[in-house]
Amino acid sequence: MKYKYLIEIAGALMLARWKQTLVAAIGVTFSIALFVALLGFMEGLNNLLDGIVLNRTPHIRLYNDIKPSQQQPIDLSEKYKNYHNYISSIKPANTRIEIYNAQQIINKLKKDDRVEGVAAKITTQVFYNFGNIDLNGIINGIEVNQESALFAFSDYVMEGNYQDLEKVPNSIILGYSAAEIINAKIGDLITVTSTEGEQFYLKVVGFFQSGLVEIDKVQSFTSLQTTRKLLGVNSNFISDIQIKLKNLNEAPALANEYETFFNVNAEDIQTANAQFETGSSVRSIISYAVGITLLIVSGFGIYNILNMLIYEKMDTIAILKATGFAGSDVKNIFITISLSIGIAGALGGLSFGFLLSLGIDSIPFNTPSLPKVNTYPIDYGIQYYTIAVVFAMATTFLAGWMPAKKASKVDPVIIIRGK
Numbered sequence: 001m002k003y004k005y006l007i008e009i010a011g012a013l014m015l016a017r018w019k020q021t022l023v024a025a026i027g028v029t030f031s032i033a034l035f036v037a038l039l040g041f042m043e044g045l046n047n048l049l050d051g052i053v054l055n056r057t058p059h060i061r062l063y064n065d066i067k068p069s070q071q072q073p074i075d076l077s078e079k080y081k082n083y084h085n086y087i088s089s090i091k092p093a094n095t096r097i098e099i100y101n102a103q104q105i106i107n108k109l110k111k112d113d114r115v116e117g118v119a120a121k122i123t124t125q126v127f128y129n130f131g132n133i134d135l136n137g138i139i140n141g142i143e144v145n146q147e148s149a150l151f152a153f154s155d156y157v158m159e160g161n162y163q164d165l166e167k168v169p170n171s172i173i174l175g176y177s178a179a180e181i182i183n184a185k186i187g188d189l190i191t192v193t194s195t196e197g198e199q200f201y202l203k204v205v206g207f208f209q210s211g212l213v214e215i216d217k218v219q220s221f222t223s224l225q226t227t228r229k230l231l232g233v234n235s236n237f238i239s240d241i242q243i244k245l246k247n248l249n250e251a252p253a254l255a256n257e258y259e260t261f262f263n264v265n266a267e268d269i270q271t272a273n274a275q276f277e278t279g280s281s282v283r284s285i286i287s288y289a290v291g292i293t294l295l296i297v298s299g300f301g302i303y304n305i306l307n308m309l310i311y312e313k314m315d316t317i318a319i320l321k322a323t324g325f326a327g328s329d330v331k332n333i334f335i336t337i338s339l340s341i342g343i344a345g346a347l348g349g350l351s352f353g354f355l356l357s358l359g360i361d362s363i364p365f366n367t368p369s370l371p372k373v374n375t376y377p378i379d380y381g382i383q384y385y386t387i388a389v390v391f392a393m394a395t396t397f398l399a400g401w402m403p404a405k406k407a408s409k410v411d412p413v414i415i416i417r418g419k
Contacts, residue, residue: 010336020308021341027297028345028396029352032388035291036353039384041360042287044377055152056210057269058119058242059251062105062258064097065265102238105262114245114254119146121240122227128174128220129191129199130182137178137218139192141227150244153221160186160206165223172226173206175216194230202226291388295395303399327408331401338400339393346392350385 014021099105102120109118122141127134144165147153154162157173165171172192174184184190188204202222209216222230228237243258245251251268259266361378 007336010333010340013333014337014340021337024341025345025348028295028342028392029348031291031294031297032346032349032392033353033356034294035388035391036350036384037356037360038291039287039387040353040357040378040380041376042283043379043381043384046283047379048373048377056156057273058151059245059248059269060243060255060258061267061272062099062241062243062262062264063239063267064099097239098233098237099239099241099264102241103236105264106241109241109243109258114247114250116244116246117146117150118244119143119150119242120224120238121147121242122224122231122237123239124227124231125195126230127193128178128182129193130184130188133182135178135182135218137175137220139172139227139230140219140221141224142221143224150242156208156210157206158209162206164205165221165226168203168205170200170202170226170229171205171222172202173208173221174204175219176207176209177213177216178218178220179204179207181217192230196232198230198232200230292391295388295391300399303402331404331408334404335397335400338396338404341400342393342396345396346389349388349392353385353388354380 106118106120109115120143124139124141126137126139128137129135142153142165144153144163148162158176160173162173165173172190174190179185182190184204186204186206189201190204192200192202194200208219208221210219224238225235228235231237243254245254248269252270255266255268255271258264357378357380360376363376365373365376
């Protein structure tokens, strides 16, 4: 029964100063709305920017890295065994880029419960020739369906059908920027010259656009069979094995494990794209800092309003304590006022923040480098709404607790005697 009266008194005090109460609630609403919209927009932007590269990057890449031999002939000499030998102009070892027993490695990886999928790949340098134009390029021979399923290849093919690489013999999907430079259209035959000087005619069946112009100037895709023809190698030739894991965070540890077990070089996605993760982290930190600052500022507003309310209602507080209300009751009244402002502001802020996110999500965003992105990106993750509510309630509680503690210590005798 006592709590019922406390709530009624808190409501009466809020209504007595309804303008100030409304201003405090609007401050919380505004802070939460901006926090939710800002975090959703920034994380959506992070996902878009990182996805340009990270979606197309295997979690682990197995390959043969051509390096100088770790053991030089002088190291085999007993005479110079205990010497520090300095050797200059060391040439790379005469090793092949092909992965030995690649198919057996792929079969083994497919049985690993930690692996989501595996795709073979062959990479080779070429020259694109079309008319009088020669352009340096890189051809990626891929397993078309696996590449699309694991690394969203189809999402970046802006014109043409990616499956034509398998259906149409000797076909190629050109990087969009490369196609613009050599003025190639779908259906054209271009000449490709391999590093060995062999020339082949390939039919353009589509254009690929990653969003990174420098990559799209040189990169193109063919099927594994077509790339093997270009290189003149056997049907088992594979230069790269791309692995997608069920848990991305396991990539560094598994890369070391596979490198030792299969005796090949392994590169994990964290090492290959460390700069992108750093950029995303910095942007997220800035967004959280700005959003939390807004909530703290709104908390100071509530503190000031409750502080003024206590000074204006000293006589009311004195009467309450004189009629039997304890100091803890008075403190609960003002904490109730503070939390009521926080709850009202939180509900309004979540609704307004969601509508603001929808508004941003509907704003047109057209750029030639990202043809499949039509509006500004927004992440509607529930975690942003949860963080906003929890932090807003904590801020409003602390903002109300300090004035409430002061009100609970008011001596009614002094106040009434002063009146």
